[in-house]
Amino acid sequence: MYNRTEIASLLKNQPVGExxxxxxxxxxxxxxxxxALHDGSDSGTLQIVVDPEKIDSTITxxxxxxACIMVTGSFQHSQGAGQQFEIHADVVxxxxxxxxxxxxxxxxxxxxxxxxxxxxxxxxxxxxxxxxKIRHAVAFAVHKFYNDRGFYYLHAPIxxxxxAEGAGEMFRVTMLSPDKPPLNEEGKVDFTxxxxxxxxxxxxxxxxxxxxxxxxxxxxxxxxxTFRAENSNTPRHLAEFWMxxxxxxxYDIIDNMDLAEAFCKYLISYVLEHNAxxxxxxxxxxxxxxxxxxxxxxRELGLLEQLEFVVNNDFVRITYDEAVxxxxxxxxxxxxxxxxPVEWGRxxxxxxxxxxxxxxxxxxxxxxxxxxDIKAFYMRLNDDDKTVAAMDVLFPGIGEVIGGSQREExxxxxxxxxxxSGIHPDEMDWYLDLRRFGGAxxxxxxxxxERMVQFITGMGNIRDVIPFPRTPGNAEF
Amino acid sequence: MYNRTEIASLLKNQPVGExxxxxxxxxxxxxxxxxALHDGSDSGTLQIVVDPEKIDSTITxxxxxxACIMVTGSFQHSQGAGQQFEIHADVVxxxxxxxxxxxxxxxxxxxxxxxxxxxxxxxxxxxxxxxxKIRHAVAFAVHKFYNDRGFYYLHAPIxxxxxAEGAGEMFRVTMLSPDKPPLNEEGKVDFTxxxxxxxxxxxxxxxxxxxxxxxxxxxxxxxxxTFRAENSNTPRHLAEFWMxxxxxxxYDIIDNMDLAEAFCKYLISYVLEHNAxxxxxxxxxxxxxxxxxxxxxxRELGLLEQLEFVVNNDFVRITYDEAVxxxxxxxxxxxxxxxxPVEWGRxxxxxxxxxxxxxxxxxxxxxxxxxxDIKAFYMRLNDDDKTVAAMDVLFPGIGEVIGGSQREExxxxxxxxxxxSGIHPDEMDWYLDLRRFGGAxxxxxxxxxERMVQFITGMGNIRDVIPFPRTPGNAEF
Numbered sequence: 029m030y031n032r033t034e035i036a037s038l039l040k041n042q043p044v045g046e047x048x049x050x051x052x053x054x055x056x057x058x059x060x061x062x063x064a065l066h067d068g069s070d071s072g073t074l075q076i077v078v079d080p081e082k083i084d085s086t087i088t089x090x091x092x093x094x095a096c097i098m099v100t101g102s103f104q105h106s107q108g109a110g111q112q113f114e115i116h117a118d119v120v121x122x123x124x125x126x127x128x129x130x131x132x133x134x135x136x137x138x139x140x141x142x143x144x145x146x147x148x149x150x151x152x153x154x155x156x157x158x159x160x161k162i163r164h165a166v167a168f169a170v171h172k173f174y175n176d177r178g179f180y181y182l183h184a185p186i187x188x189x190x191x192a193e194g195a196g197e198m199f200r201v202t203m204l205s206p207d208k209p210p211l212n213e214e215g216k217v218d219f220t221x222x223x224x225x226x227x228x229x230x231x232x233x234x235x236x237x238x239x240x241x242x243x244x245x246x247x248x249x250x251x252x253x254t255f256r257a258e259n260s261n262t263p264r265h266l267a268e269f270w271m272x273x274x275x276x277x278x279y280d281i282i283d284n285m286d287l288a289e290a291f292c293k294y295l296i297s298y299v300l301e302h303n304a305x306x307x308x309x310x311x312x313x314x315x316x317x318x319x320x321x322x323x324x325x326x327r328e329l330g331l332l333e334q335l336e337f338v339v340n341n342d343f344v345r346i347t348y349d350e351a352v353x354x355x356x357x358x359x360x361x362x363x364x365x366x367x368x369p370v371e372w373g374r375x376x377x378x379x380x381x382x383x384x385x386x387x388x389x390x391x392x393x394x395x396x397x398x399x400x401d402i403k404a405f406y407m408r409l410n411d412d413d414k415t416v417a418a419m420d421v422l423f424p425g426i427g428e429v430i431g432g433s434q435r436e437e438x439x440x441x442x443x444x445x446x447x448x449s450g451i452h453p454d455e456m457d458w459y460l461d462l463r464r465f466g467g468a469x470x471x472x473x474x475x476x477x478e479r480m481v482q483f484i485t486g487m488g489n490i491r492d493v494i495p496f497p498r499t500p501g502n503a504e505f
Numbered sequence: 506m507y508n509r510t511e512i513a514s515l516l517k518n519q520p521v522g523e524x525x526x527x528x529x530x531x532x533x534x535x536x537x538x539x540x541a542l543h544d545g546s547d548s549g550t551l552q553i554v555v556d557p558e559k560i561d562s563t564i565t566x567x568x569x570x571x572a573c574i575m576v577t578g579s580f581q582h583s584q585g586a587g588q589q590f591e592i593h594a595d596v597v598x599x600x601x602x603x604x605x606x607x608x609x610x611x612x613x614x615x616x617x618x619x620x621x622x623x624x625x626x627x628x629x630x631x632x633x634x635x636x637x638k639i640r641h642a643v644a645f646a647v648h649k650f651y652n653d654r655g656f657y658y659l660h661a662p663i664x665x666x667x668x669a670e671g672a673g674e675m676f677r678v679t680m681l682s683p684d685k686p687p688l689n690e691e692g693k694v695d696f697t698x699x700x701x702x703x704x705x706x707x708x709x710x711x712x713x714x715x716x717x718x719x720x721x722x723x724x725x726x727x728x729x730x731t732f733r734a735e736n737s738n739t740p741r742h743l744a745e746f747w748m749x750x751x752x753x754x755x756y757d758i759i760d761n762m763d764l765a766e767a768f769c770k771y772l773i774s775y776v777l778e779h780n781a782x783x784x785x786x787x788x789x790x791x792x793x794x795x796x797x798x799x800x801x802x803x804r805e806l807g808l809l810e811q812l813e814f815v816v817n818n819d820f821v822r823i824t825y826d827e828a829v830x831x832x833x834x835x836x837x838x839x840x841x842x843x844x845x846p847v848e849w850g851r852x853x854x855x856x857x858x859x860x861x862x863x864x865x866x867x868x869x870x871x872x873x874x875x876x877x878d879i880k881a882f883y884m885r886l887n888d889d890d891k892t893v894a895a896m897d898v899l900f901p902g903i904g905e906v907i908g909g910s911q912r913e914e915x916x917x918x919x920x921x922x923x924x925x926s927g928i929h930p931d932e933m934d935w936y937l938d939l940r941r942f943g944g945a946x947x948x949x950x951x952x953x954x955e956r957m958v959q960f961i962t963g964m965g966n967i968r969d970v971i972p973f974p975r976t977p978g979n980a981e982f
Contacts, residue, residue: 029759030946034723036655051755053943068723068754069655094943124914124944131942148935149942151721160722164657171648178513178546180641185973186663186730187676187707187745189980199664199700200683201676201707203734206694209683217683223676223734223744224980230664230678237973237982244628245637246511246529246545252730253663257680257700267700268664278528278544282506437601458625458982465608465626466530466571467601469507496662496714503666503701505714505935 036069038103039113048115049100050074051123053152056135057091062108065099071161071305075106075114083120093135094152096124140492147496147505155313158306159485159493162299166481169298170251170272173291179247179274184234186253189226198229199257199267230255235472236406236459238275239435242470243462249274251477259500263489266478268498275472281408281417281434284471285394288421288430289343291475292392296335299484307332307484314486327425331486334424343392346384348376348415351395354388355380375402381422393422405449406459407433409441419473426483432473439463513546515580516590525592526577527551528600530629533612534568539585542576548638548782552583552591560597570612571629573601617969624973624982632790635783636962636970639776643958646775647728647749650768656724656751661711663730666703675706676734676744707732712949713883713936715752716912719947720939726751728954736977740966743955745975752949758885758894758911761948762871765898765907766820768952769869773812776961784809784961791963804902808963811901820869823861825853825892828872831865832857852879858899870899882926883936884910886918896950903960909950916940 032049052067052074063076076099078088091097101117108114128134132146133153143150150156171181187201203223204210212218219227234250241248250273257267274287299307311331318326329337346354355361355370360383368377376384376395384393396419397410407416421430436442442463446453453460481493491497496505509526529544529551540553553576555565568574578594585591605611609623610630620627627633648658664678680700681687689695696704711727718725727750734744751764776784788808795803806814823831832838832847837860845854853861853872861870873896874887884893898907913919919940923930930937958970968974973982 029763030755030757032755034655051945053945068657068721096943096945123946124940124942126943127941148717148938149721151718152943157722160659160718161657164652164659167658167660168648168652171645175641175645178511180545180638181644182637182641182972183644183730183747185745185975185980185982187732187975187980188982190982199678199680201678202683203676204683206677206679206681206686206696219683223736223977224975225978226980228980240625240982241628241637241972244545244626245634253660255664259700268662270660278507278509280507286506461625463601464604465601466573466603466629468528468530468573469600495659495718498662498664498701500700501702503662503664503703503705505662505665505667505717 032098034069035065035067035074038074039070042113043103044105044113046103047100047118048103049098050076050115051098052096054091054093054095054097054126055154056093060088063091063097063099065097068157071158071303071309075108075111076101076120077114077116078120079117082118087120087122090122090125091120092126092128094131094133095122095126097121098123140489144491144497151495154309156492158303158309159481159487160495161306162303162310162485163481163493165299165302166295166477166484167251169295170249170477172298173294174247174249174274177247179249179276180241180245182234182238182241182248182250184231184237184250184252184273186231187224187228188231189224189228190236197257198232199255201228201230232256233271233474234273235275235474238273238472239459239462239470242275242277242472243466243468246278247274247276261500263491266490266494266497266499269490269494270477272475272477273472275470277468277470279434279471280469281396281419281471284432284434284473285345285396285419288419288432288473288475289392289394292343292421292423292429292480293339295480296484297339300332300335300339307335310485310487335484338392338423341391343394343421344389345394345396347397348395348399349397351376351380351384355383358383358388373399373401376420378427381420381427382424385422385424385427390424392424395420395422400445403433405445405451406435406442408436409445417471421473423483426479429479429483430473430475432471434469434471437463437467437469439467509575511546512542512544512551515551516547519590520580521582521590523580524577524595525580526575527553527592528575529573531568531570531572531574532631533570537565540568540574540576542574545634548635548780548786552585552588553578553597554591554593555597556594559595564597564599567599567602568597569603569605571608571610572599572603574598575600617966621968621974628972631786633969635780635786636958636964637972638783639780639787639962640958640970642776642780643772643954643961644728646772647726647954649775650771651724651726651751654724656726656753657718657722659711659715659718659725659727661708661714661727661729661750663708664701664705665708666701666705667713674734675709676732678705678707709733710748710951711750712752712951715750715949716936716939716947719752719754719949720943720945723755724751724753738977740968743967743971743974743976746967746971747954749952749954750949752947754945754947756911756948757946758873758896758948761909761911761950762822762873762896765896765909765950765952766869766871769820769898769900769906769957770816772957773961774816777809777812777816784812787962787964812961815869815900818868820871820898821866822871822873824874825872825876826874828853828857828861832860835860835865850876850878853897855904858897858904859901862899862901862904867901869901872897872899877922880910882922882928883912883919885913886922894948898950900960903956906956906960907950907952909948911946911948914940914944914946916944 055064064073106114417434532541541550583591894911
C-alpha cells in the first residue's frame with residue numbers, strides 16, 4: 029500500500045507543516061527549482077520546491093516534462109504568486125523517466141490532428157485532460173438527473189437481431205468464417221448458422237427496446253454506445269458514439285419538451301458548477317484560437333457566456349409551420365442565400381436551423397409538429413393528419429442536439445404508418461404487442477452525448493471529445 | 506401536458522382530501538371494487554376504490570390485469586388494512602385495454618423460462634420489475650462510488666482493431682459484403698478494404714485502453730458492454746454483458762484490494778438502503794422457491810441476511826499459496842471429493858473457490874499472488890519470480906466476481922512476459938509506450954456487472970438480470 033496523499037486531498041485538508049508524500053507527473057520544471065506536479069486528482073497542479081542542496085543533480089536532471097515522480101517533503105504555505113501551497117521536497121524519486129528526445133509529445137502547442145494520432149498520449153495534455161474530465165462530469169450529471177427524477181437506467185442491447193432499424197448503415201456482427209461461410213440452398217451466406225441463428229447488427233438506437241421498458245417501469249433512460257456505418261469523414265460524424273434515450277409512459281409531446289429543456293440546462297449547470305477550472309482553461313484556449321480569425325468569424329459569446337446564456341433563458345418553442353414561415357420571410361431566403369430550398373414538407377437543413385437559433389431568436393429553439401412524411405413511422409400522428417408530434421432541440425453552433433417525439437400508441441394508426449413506410453407488421457410484432465396489451469401514451473427523445481460534450485467544451489471536431497474515435501479507416505487501440 | 510401526479514409523489518406529499526389524477530397499470534382488481542394500481546414511480550401499488558354508483562359497468566368490465574387506466578378522484582386515508590392511502594375514484598378512463606384471452610402473461614405464477622420468451626412483457630411482472638429497479642440502483646451506485654472518489658468515467662471503445670485480446674472468442678464487426686467480399690492476392694478476404702481498413706472485433710475488455718487514461722488522468726473507470734463469442738448455453742454465460750473496470754495510477758495490489766472490497770460493500774449497502782421493498786419481495790420469492798427444496802439444498806442465509814453479512818464483515822485475504830495448502834488439508838480433498846486436482850501451479854476451480862468461501866471462511870475471500878503461468882502477461886511479476894500480483898474476489902454462491910492485478914510497469918519485464926505469452930511487441934507498441942514514457946505503478950480490476958446484480962437479487966440465471974439477453978441462438982429484440 030502506497031503511503032501517498034492525493035493533491036486534491038492536500039489542497040482540501042491543508043496539513044501545513046506536515047510531512048507528506050505525493051506521486052504524479054511533471055507538467056513543468058522552472059529554473060531547476062519549481063515543479064508543477066499533477067496527479068489527476070485536481071485539475072490544477074501543486075508546486076514542488078526543489079532545493080539543490082537536498083536533491084542530487086543526478087535526480088534533478090531527470091525531472092522533466094511528463095516524467096513521473098514521487099516527492100516527500102513538507103507541505104507549506106507558498107510565498108510565491110500563483111499558488112497558495114507548495115511542498116518543500118526532502119526526497120524526490122523518479123518513478124518513470126521520460127526521454128524527451130524520443131517522446132512524441134513536446135512541451136509546446138501541438139495540433140489537434142497530431143494529437144489525434146497519438147491518442148495514447150493526448151489525454152496527458154491540459155486541453156484533453158479538461159475535455160475528458162468534463163466528459164465525465166456530463167456523464168455523471170446524466171445519471172444523476174434521471175436517478176433524482178425516478179427514471180430507471182436501461183441497458184438496451186448492443187447486438188440486435190431486429191430488422192427494422194434501417195439496415196443499410198448498420199455494422200454486421202458475425203462469427204461465420206469470412207473465407208468459407210456456410211451457404212444456403214440459394215448459394216447465399218446462411219446466417220441461420222451464425223452465432224445467434226440469424227443475421228445480427230450493432231444497434232443504431234435503443235428506443236424501441238426502451239419503449240418495452242417504459243411501458244413496464246414507467247420512466248427509463250438508456251445511455252450506451254450506438255453505431256452508424258456511414259462513410260462520412262467529417263468533423264461531425266463518428267461510427268461509434270454514445271446516446272442517451274429517455275422514454276416515459278404518460279408523457280405527451282409537451283411533457284417531453286419540458287423534460288428535454290430541463291435536461292439540457294441541468295447538464296450545463298452541473299458542469300458550470302463542478303468544472304470551473306477546466307472550463308476556464310478551454311474558454312481561454314478558444315479565445316486565443318479566435319485571435320487568428322477575422323472579427324466576423326469569431327463567436328459572439330465566449331464559451332462560458334454561451335453556457336450561462338443557455339442555462340438562463342427559456343428555449344423558444346415553435347411549430348414547424350412557424351419555422352417555415354419565419355424562414356420564408358428571412359433576409360437570406362429573400363436574397364437567395366440559402367443553399368437548400370425552404371418549402372412546407374421539406375426537412376429543415378443545418379443552415380435553416382442555424383438561422384433560427386443564431387439569427388432569429390439567439391436562443392436554443394425547439395421545433396415541433398413536423399410533416400409526417402419526413403419523420404419516422406413511430407411518431408404520433410396529430411389530429412391534422414398531416415403532422416406528427418415530433419420535436420427537435422436546436423443549439424447554437426452545433427444544430428440539433430435532441431430529436432424526439434410522442435410515440436404512436438394507437439395500433440391501427442401505427443399499422444397504417446408502417447404500411448406507408450414499407451415495414452411489414454410481422455417484422456415488428458412485439459412492437460405492436462406493446463399497443464395491443466395495456467398500451468399507454470408515451471414519449472421519448474435521444475441526445476447525442478458527444479454533441480453535448482462538444483457544445484460544453486467548445487471543441488470543433490467531434491473526434492476530440494471521445495477517447496478513442498472510430499471513423500472510416502480508423503480503429504486504433 | 507398531462508395533468509397527472511405520480512404515485513410516488515402522492516405517497517410523499519400526501520395531499521389528503523385533494524382531487525388528483527393518476528395514470529398506471531392494474532396489478533389486481535378485487536371484488537370489482539379495489540384496484541391495485543402501479544405506474545413505476547413506486548415499487549408498491551396505490552389502492553383505487555371504485556364505487557359502482559359512480560363508475561359505469563362498461564368501464565369496470567375493462568379494468569383487468571395489466572390494463573392501463575387513468576383515474577381522477579379524491580386522495581384519502583385508507584380505512585382498510587394493508588395501505589395507508591387510497592383514491593376514491595370519480596372518473597376512470599381506459600387508456601389501454603388488455604384482452605386477457607390473448608395476453609401472453611396471466612395473473613398467476615409463470616416460469617422464468619416462459620417469461621424469458623416474452624421479454625417484451627416480463628418487466629411488467631413484480632419479480633422482473635424488482636430485478637430491473639435493483640439493476641438500476643446498482644448501476645447508479647457504481648457511478649456514485651467512483652464519482653465521489655474522484656475517478657473519471659471512461660468510455661472504452663466497443664469496436665476494437667487491437668489484435669492482442671484473445672481473438673478466438675471475439676465477434677467480428679464488418680461492412681464487407683458477406684456473399685462477395687473483396688479478396689487479396691492470396692485469395693483470402695481482404696480486410697484492408699473493410700470500413701476501418703482492417704479486421705475489427707467487439708471488445709472483450711476496456712482494461713488496456715483504461716491504462717492509457719489512468720496514466721493521464723490518475724483514476725478512471727469504465728462501465729460498458731463487453732462481448733464473448735463463447736458457445737456456452739449455461740445459466741452463467743452471456744455473449745453480451747456489462748463490465749466495470751477501474752484503473753488507478755499510484756495504486757499497488759493492496760490499494761487495489763482495498764478499493765475492490767470497499768466497492769462491493771458500497772454497492773450492496775446502497776441497494777439495502779434504497780431498494781428495501783424490491784429486496785423484501787425477492788427475499789420472499791426465494792424463500793418460497795426453497796420450500797420445495799430438501800433442507801440441505803436451501804441457502805443457509807436468506808437473501809437479505811447474506812447481503813448484510815457481506816457488508817458487515819471484512820473480506821478474508823489469503824495468498825494463492827495459502828489457498829492451496831488450505832485446500833490440501835480440507836476434508837473434500839482428503840476424501841477425493843473434488844472433481845479437479847489441487848496442486849500448486851494449477852488454477853483454482855469453482856468447486857475450490859466455493860469451498861474456501863462457503864465452508865472454510867464463510868465470508869467473501871480475496872486470493873492474491875497467483876502463479877505467473879496461469880495469469881495474463883500484463884500482471885506485475887512479484888519478487889519471487891514465480892507469482893504475479895493478481896487478485897480474485899470470491900463471493901458465496903457465484904464464485905469470482907472481481908479479477909484484478911497490479912500491472913507490470915517495467916518495460917523489460919513486460920517484454921519478457923509478452924515473449925513467454927507469444928505476443929509480438931509490435932502488436933502492442935502503444936502499450937509498451939505507456940511504460941517507456943513517464944510510466945507509473947498502477948493497478949485495476951474488473952467486475953462483471955450482471956454477476957453482482959445476480960448476487961444482490963438472488964436470481965439463479967444470469968439471463969434474468971439483463972433486459973435483453975444475448976446467448977447462442979438468441980438475439981431477440
